[in-house]
Amino acid sequence: MKQLIQNLQNGQTILEEVPAPQVKRGAVLIHTRRSLVSLGTERMLVEFGKANLIEKARQQPERVKMVLDKIKSDGLMPTLEAVFNKLGQPLPLGYCNVGEIIAVGEGVTDLRVGNRVASNGSHAEIVCVPRHLVAKVPDNVTDDEAAFTVIGSIGLQGVRLLNPTLGETVVVIGLGLIGLLTAELLRLNGCRVIGVDLDEQKLKIAASKGIIPCNPRLGDDPVKFVESYTHGIGADGVIITASAKTDEIISQAARMSRKRGRIVLVGVIGLQLSRAEFYEKELTFQVSCSYGPGRYDDDYEQKGVDYPLPFVRWTENRNFQTLLQLLESGQLDVKPLITEVIPLENYATIYGDMSKGGTIASLLAYPEKPSLSRTVRYNDTVFEAKKGVVGIIGAGNFTKMTLLPALKGGAGPSNIKYIASANGLSGTALAQKHGIALSTTDYREMLADDEVDLVLITTRHHQHARLTIEALQAGKHVFVEKPLAIFEDELNELLTIKTSVAPAASVTVGFNRRFSPHAQKMKSLLGNAPMNVIATMNAGFIPASSWVHDRAVGGGRILGEACHFIDLITFLTGSRVTAVCMNAMGTNPTETTDSASILLRYENGSTGVINYFSNGNKAYSKERVEVYSQERTLVLDNFRTLEGYGFKGFSKLKTTQDKGHKAQFQALMERIQSGGAPLIPFDEIVNTTQASFAALRSLKEGRWVEC
Template sequence: MKQIIQNLQNGQTILEEVPAPQVRPGCVLIQTRRSLVSLGTERMLVEFGQAGLIQKARQQPERVKLVLDKIRTDGLLPTLEAVFNKLGQPLPLGYCNVGKVLAVGQGVADLQIGDRVASNGPHAEVVCVPRNLVAKVPDAVSDDEAAFTVIGAIGLQGIRLLNPTLGETVVVVGLGLIGLLTAELLRLNGCRVVGIDLDEAKLQVARAKGILTCNPSQGDDPVKFVEALTQGVGTDGVIITASAKTNELVSQAARMSRKRGRIILVGVTGLHLSRAEFYEKELSFQVSCSYGPGRYDDTYEQQGTDYPLPFVRWTENRNFQAILQLLAARSLDVGPLISEIVPLEEYQKIYGALGTSGAIASLLRYPEEVLQQTVVRHQERSFAGRTGVLGIIGAGNFTQMTLLPILKGTSLKYIASANGLSGTSLAQKHGIAHSTTDYHTILQDDEVDLVLITTRHHQHARLAQEALKAGKHVFVEKPLAIFQEELDELIQTYQALEGTPRSLTVGFNRRFSPHAQKMKALLGQVPMNVVATMNAGFIPTSSWVHDRAVGGGRILGEACHFVDLITYLTGSRVVAVCMNVLGTQPTETTDNATLLLKYENGSTGVINYFANGSKAYAKERVEVYAQERTLVLDNFRMLTGYGFKGFTRLKTPLDKGHKNLFGTLLERVKTGGAPLIPFDELVNTTQTTLAALESLRRGEWVRIE
């Protein structure tokens, strides 16, 4: 299938061939008929992509500080590589989609195949969208009209925040598509509406809808215009739908407002507010968040948990429905807003003239028939007779920034991603023969020897089992499992395959760092005390990492690295664990915790996993004390020894062992040999982190069976 994407590195807008997505639980698979190009939002994205590196930095100064902090901790070259990898990720364009349902995922009961629906899907021939972002289109609403559903909901949400009453005067600043829709919806709400814009053509459309207009480019003073209209009282409310880099629009809105007036920002402007302008009138100012309540809440959008209607009357989905009802009743007329309808293949007629055509709303028309291939071939390569042929399931940050640069020059046959786009982009960049949205294609291909699983954590154990049963060597990015039940099932699967030449490796890369291996050689097999500190950095609580059912929390998902490292250094296994956390109301997904470990050979381990430290400080530090000797490892760049004959210091660029891990793994897959990490150690590490959570619940040490 085809999809429109924006390349943020070279600024090109591309119609890309990508594998069609497959329906996921809680989602709807849709064949697109129409999609609306949001000229304002998409123009900003296109212009950002076309900007140079310095211009990009100026547009996002907050990210520049993060980059500088990363340079101090990780070094210049790794930081630059991370920045360019991030810019290399393609950006899907579009969020106003109409089509027919091809399939419904598990848990979706109120939609059927063949239904017409509107969603926030991108400009793509087939999209997979969570149920709460999909609304059924009434029969009386055409595809062209329904394409305005999502963008209409943006204007509607701004109005709901303004909370206008019948007869109030409301000013809409900026009569682009959202502004015109907002003005018309306000008229339906019984308001007297004033539209302000510099484009006379848009003002003419507004006047035809009964909206009073003001054009500053022709000498009109918006503040005086409103004062004259309201006999000096001022407007009851202002909704700003325009985009501007200065603070003038907000200042202007404050000056034209009545005492205790309300200002809502839907667009993008400077936000340096004048205290005097707001103080004297006791003005209210609020920024509107997209489609309405539920936006950017994974529980609502991705997991499908609706907000109860009696308490949240207007969610984003119910806003979609409200727009569709107005369209069906012919109360909202979007016909005059349609400037052009262009076939998908001729998309450059729209994107080549963004900001210059004078168009208000441009629609893309899609083919009636779509080839829903789930595999796209990017290179003609033969893998017959080769060993070490790879298939990757997962195309996230770890795959892009760590895994693929290391695997350059290897036999990469497949990469699978849920949406198809990220996998396709990485396949083209790294010379992977095929991209796919169906990971079963990888498991069923006899030429694939090693499957690398880098998905979100809740899929690790299940995918590892499937790959093992398919007769593959398996690498799974940590953690191995996030629940005891799935760990037990994986153990049974692995034991049932015992004696076969297949192996299971978990991405505990720290033990493969030259620093860790030097420490092991220096220490030998003696009891020791190990203190490991991870200055992990803050991650918002809304992130999937903190979701116990998806990410498992950072103790399960990341602190496991240091359980394995200490196990490697001590040459022993954990027999008991106790975890203490910061705060008086601890949770399983806390990321400020200390783990105390007892090892079978008498060694002890302390893991400090903290998310409340400075980003300017090194991320990882390990100290080992044994037989009146001390080793200190600083961020896998500097190892310093105290009390060792013939060793003082080992200094390297940042090296956490990834390259050595994958190089050794590929060699074992090709030539055979023992697993890189014994299976019982993988299990012991996973059991330890699960027992740490149990220790937190019980408030005591927990033994590891």
């Protein structure tokens, strides 16, 4: 299928061939008929892409500090690689979609195949959209009209936050598409509306809808205009839908408001507020968030947990429904706003020069019969079975920034036949960049391919065990990024399959630290004597809303990240964990805590301490390991510097940061192609996983737990 994407490195807008998505649980699959181009939002993305690095930094100064902190902790080159990888990630365009449902996911009971719906799907021939971001289109509303549903909801949410009453005077600053829709919605609320804009054409459209026009370009002073119109009282409310960098707009909004007036920001402007302007009038100011309550809430949008109507009357989905009801009744008329309807393949007519004037709303029209293929071939590389042919499931940050760069020095991209991603776009971008033959949204195609003998799994954590089981059942060797499993029953099922169905297939987990040259040097220096190991992870803060904290998805950071250091200590001691005790910060810590200390007891008498903290400063080293044994000490700092005390012939090893990823993948490919013992003994992988579970149980029960 075809999809419009934006290249943030050079600003190019591309119509890309990507695999069609599969329908997910709680979602529907939609064949797009129309999508609306949001000229304001999409123009900003195009202009950002076309800007050079310095201009990009000026536009996002808050990210510059993040980059500087990363340089301090990780070094210049890894940071630059991360920045360019981020900019190289294609961005899907569009969020105003209308089409016909062609598949319904499990759990969706109120929509059917054949229903016509509006959604926040992108500019793509096929989109998969969660149920709460989809609304059924009434029969008498055309596709062209329904395409305004989502963008209209942005204006509607601003109106709801302003809470206008009958007869109030409200000013809308910025009469782009959202501004015109907002002004018309205010008119439907019984308000007298003044529209401020520099474009005479937009003001004429506004005037035709009963909106009072004000054009500063023709000499109108917006503040004096409003004061004159309201007989010196001022506006009851101001909704700002403009997009500009100046602080003058917020100042004008304050000065034109009456005492105790309300200001709502829907657009993007400079926000250097004058305290005096707000203080003297006791003004209220609020920023509106997109389509309404539920936006950016994974429980609502992705998991389908609705907000109870008596307590949250207007969610984003109910806002969608309201817009469609207004279109159905004819109270909201969007037809005069449609400037052009362009076939998808002629997208450059719109995106070639987005700064041109005279355009209000541009619509893209889609082919009647799109390609439904879930796999797209990007080169004609010939593969040979049982020669280390690789399939990758997952095209996120780890694959993009770690796995594929590491494979360049080991397996080489020519060995990779497939890459699978849920939406098809991220996998396609990586396939093209790294010469991977096939991009797919159906990973089962690679499992059924006899040429593929190694599957690399880099998805979110809750899928690791299930995908490993499926790959083993298909007779494949498996590499799975940590953790192996996030629940004990998953691990038990995996062990059963590994033993009974695929005893000859290897399972490797991404415990890369043991393959670092620093860890290898430590192992060679220490020997087999009992030792005390202290590992400290200055992990950094991750917002509570992140999926990694979700016990059912990420498993929490102890399961998902601290396991790295359980494995590293196991490697250094040459022994297995027999008991675990974990203590965490706070009066009532949960399983997903990310500030904890773990004590490990080993079979050979060694001990380990893992301090996993998220409350440290980013400028300090992220990882530090200390080993004490036989009156000798090793100190490893951030996998860049290893210092030894008391060792004959060794005092220091210094490298660029090397956490062992490249060495692990190179060794893995050699084993797959040439044979040999498992890269990491499987019983050690299982023991590390069990120790992670024991840590959580210890926290809950307040005692040592045996493994």
